[in-house]
Amino acid sequence: MTDAVEMTRPDEKRAVAHPRTAAVITVEGVGKTYPPRKKKKKPNLVLEGVDLEVRQGEFVSLVGTSGCGKTTLLRMMGGLTSYFPGEIHVKGKLVRGIPPRIGFVFQDSALMPWRSVWQNVKVGLNESRKNFTKQEIKDKVDATLELVGLIDYRDYLPRQISGGMQQRTGLARALVGEPDVLLMDEPFGALDALTRSRLQEELASIVLRTSATSVFVTHDVDEAVFLSDRVAVMSSVTKTIRQVVDIDVPRPRSMRTEMFADMHVADLRREVLDLVIGERDAAAAGTKTKTAN
Amino acid sequence: MATDVVSRKPAKPARAQRKDGFERPFWERWTIPGKPGSTWFSRFTLPVISLAIFFTVWQLVGGRVDPILFTTPSKVVRALWTMITDGTLGPAFGVAMKDLAVGYVLAAAVGISVGILIGRSQVAERMLNPYINFFQATPLIALVPLVVIWFGVGFQARVVVVFILAVWSIIISTAAGVKQTPSSLIDVGRVYKYNRMQMVLGIELPNAVPNIFAGLRIALGKALIGMIIAQMEISLTGLGGLVVNYGNAFKTAYLLGSVFTASMVGVIAAVLLEVIRKWLFPWTEGANDRRR
Structure with a gap:
């Protein structure tokens, strides 16, 4: 696993576009099927024929009802879950194993309880630690903690800080290595509404500054519309991306409340919401017919 | 307003x-x-x-009651004082502590290492589980004669008895702790390119620390039993030796004084273990209610 660091030559460190599609992340015809639990049962189809391109610096959200495979797709991009058939390219390279220099924000923050906030963030520099001196590592971690507003809590243990702070620590850990690709798996899912909206605003401004290519998984339509350049609505019926909605609202975006007061944004939100709800109802209808049989 | x-x-x-x-x-x-x-x-x-x-x-x-059959607390205190002043208790206490410490530390080192191996590798688990189950089920005191045949009647044999009693629960709890490493933490290690060494020492071992200390607590009780048994059955030294000698001489007060000292050994060891845990792993305080 360490070899991945050496394998990355300096010229490859910057985001390399896919040769054909010129996108940082390219997903082509990707699917996944889990083998049946018992013999004679149907295999479990999770994803099928997914196509998606994420361009340099773009922020794309994956939205859908639970069980539509959005987290699975994100984990595939991060090399954490295998896929077959299809191809995923991240920075021009076929994903088999974890791509170099990515940041990943986990659903439950996934902090190590034995490390302080500062030490947890330092984990994010593990891959590139040989390129930096101790002082540089210290400065980077401090700067990132400053960015997420946790510099005063650097010596606290994860269990001593609130859930929102834990999630911010997880975000800092993903950002500290200055990744080209930032993958986020429902990072605000477990937070209360107020903390959530504040963190969304913070994330919007942070992403604007870092210009990382980001993929964000959520089931919250407002969150997706507020943060994204494009929103991909996934279907749990067809097990693929149903539609991608462009959120053509200029950045920097203001506070959430102000943004949603805009008629155009409200229309976009409505559009995405209709798609998601349509999928939910279709899925419900599908299960109903199944049970009827 | x-x-x-x-x-x-x-x-x-x-x-x-x-x-x-x-x-x-x-x-x-x-x-x-x-x-x-x-x-x-x-x-x-x-x-x-x-x-x-x-x-x-x-x-x-x-x-x-007849002083041969029973005694009084004041006599026990007097006996303890005599034993301390005439120099029988000090050396016995030292031997007991040394037997316990060497055997227990060896058991901890081997137990934690083997536990990590079993927790990480399914092959190792499948291969070693029969032995662990066997030794867990066997009353290991029955193996004392075999230990004497192999290791003689000295310090070594006593350490071996302490070791074989203590090591199993350390192995089992360490393996459980390593196996319970949350998959999200493993994912963190993978995303940030932890190598195998970092995975073990940086994620799986720290994650197992609360379990390891639980195992060490259980093992401490067993090691104490092993220590006393070994000193009673193998060498007739230390506190176990004192207990046997005073028992044979019907010196009930002295016998109880020795037993009391043995329990002090246990208390000291338990306190020491707790101090080490709080000192080296302060984050384990209330670690049971941490998330997943």
Whole structure:
């Protein structure tokens, strides 16, 4: 696993576009099927024929009802879950194993309880630690903690800080290595509404500054519309991306409340919401017919 | 509006009135901070009263029984003092501590290493589980004669007995802790390109620390049994030797004094273990309620 660091030559460190599609992340015809639990049962189809391109610096959200495979797709991009058939390219390279220099924000923050906030963030520099001196590592971690507003809590243990702070620590850990690709798996899912909206605003401004290519998984339509350049609505019926909605609202975006007061944004939100709800109802209808049989 | 708030009379502090103690029994004045309902009285005085009653009854009953069969606490204290001053207890205590420490530390080192191996590798687990189950089920004291055949009747044999009694629970709990590493933490290690060494030492081993200490606690009790048994059955030294000798001589007070010293060994070791845990792994405090 360490070899991945050496394998990355300096010229490859910057985001390399896919040769054909010129996108940082390219997903082509990707699917996944889990083998049946018992013999004679149907295999479990999770994803099928997914196509998606994420361009340099773009922020794309994956939205859908639970069980539509959005987290699975994100984990595939991060090399954490295998896929077959299809191809995923991240920075021009076929994903088999974890791509170099990515940041990943986990659903439950996934902090190590034995490390302080500062030490947890330092984990994010593990891959590139040989390129930096101790002082540089210290400065980077401090700067990132400053960015997420946790510099005063650097010596606290994860269990001593609130859930929102834990999630911010997880975000800092993903950002500290200055990744080209930032993958986020429902990072605000477990937070209360107020903390959530504040963190969304913070994330919007942070992403604007870092210009990382980001993929964000959520089931919250407002969150997706507020943060994204494009929103991909996934279907749990067809097990693929149903539609991608462009959120053509200029950045920097203001506070959430102000943004949603805009008629155009409200229309976009409505559009995405209709798609998601349509999928939910279709899925419900599908299960109903199944049970009827 | 603000003036309104200021002018209002401050509410009567409810606590101040309670503090003067008129409404409650006098001992409830000394409540332990942060622990409502628990007072210094109930926490320390009640155990002391209980012990005082016990020792009084023992003293009264013991004085009326044949001194060969039974003894009194005052005689035990006198016996302990004699043993300390005439230099029998000190060396015995030292031997006991040394047997225990060497065997226990060896068991911890081997137990944690093997536990990590089993926790990480399914092959190792499948291959080693039969032995672990066998030795867990076997009354290991029955192996003492075999230990004597292999290791003689000296220090080595006693250490081996302590070791074989203690090591299994350390292996089992370490393996459980390593196996319970949350998959999200493994994912973190993968995303940030941890190598195998970092995975073990940086994620799986720290994650197992609470389990390891639970195993060490259980193993400590077993190691103590092993230590006494070995000193009684193999070499007749240390505290176990004293117990046997005084038992054969019907010196009940001295026997109980030795037993009391042995239990002090256990208490010291347990306290030491707890101090080490708090000192080296402060984050394990209340680690059971951490998320997943």
